Amino acid sequence: MPKKKPSPKRRSGCPLNASVEILGDRWSLLIIRDMMLRGFRSYKEFLESYERIATNILADRLRKLVAHGIITTEQDLSDGRKLIYSLTRKGIDLAPVFTEMVLWAAGHEDTGNQALVRLIQKDKEKFLAEVRQRWAEKRVRSTAN
């Protein structure tokens, strides 16, 4: 069973409010997207991602995501400078949230990445299964690359 924190002082007990307090900012979900969909695992990769997050903000968000149990860090065994960031189960479980946010924006805003959108539209469940599968593989070879 998944561990549930004894929630700190939240504005309310509503589960939507909990999600918003944890993920409701302009960067957290993009970092998770980079991990889940693009396979990014290092600070440098996140920094160089297309939306150009500031380095202090990135450090802060990674710290918070770790604190919330959404990602974890481990040392890279072959390079003492590197840290490898991984999604936890809790992080991977955000995949359905992403999927719906992507579909919503694709349906109502003028966006790019139609390849991803069509992939999701074609078979949502299959897409989710693939994301989970891909990540399960990664966890095994955690120090690879």
Added chain:
Amino acid sequence: MPKKKPSPKRRSGCPLNASVEILGDRWSLLIIRDMMLRGFRSYKEFLESYERIATNILADRLRKLVAHGIITTEQDLSDGRKLIYSLTRKGIDLAPVFTEMVLWAAGHEDTGNQALVRLIQKDKEKFLAEVRQRWAEKRVRSTAN
């Protein structure tokens, strides 16, 4: 067909980024929740909602939600002071995003409102159909209450 704006200057064309730029803050989704699930339609109701949004922030968020085509306003015919806020199709289409955010938080955080959570868990599609149905009814009697 849904109208798509020729997107202003976004940080990137990624649909997830679009969603995050529009909805990624601590209040917007809660306002939409209050409309979608609690049937709130006036400034005063939003102000008095449990999480206690500040009045200037509420005014700002309502303005932005209107600008993004997620909600609309109309005058209350029976009370000249009142404005009635309504969800547009674009706003109602956020229901699946909500649903997944609620399920995620309910599964990984210590949250309340288990009645809502169980309702969603029992049959997600039925829940979504009901939300859409309920709103369709409301649009008809827009000045009621």
Added chain:
DNA sequence: CCATCTTACTTGTGAAATGCAAGTTAAAAT
């Protein structure tokens, strides 16, 4: 019909979060 109340805001101000540039430290590469 006039004072009071209500609704939907705006304004002011201090505190916190954000963005940008530059600096730091330990480890790796040359």
Added chain:
DNA sequence: ATTTTAACTTGCATTTCACAAGTAAGATGG
């Protein structure tokens, strides 16, 4: 031994936020 690289931190100006108070137009009660 010197230069690079990775993962940050620090400082500072700007923006956003929260809280309190104020306002204007419409409704309500006597």
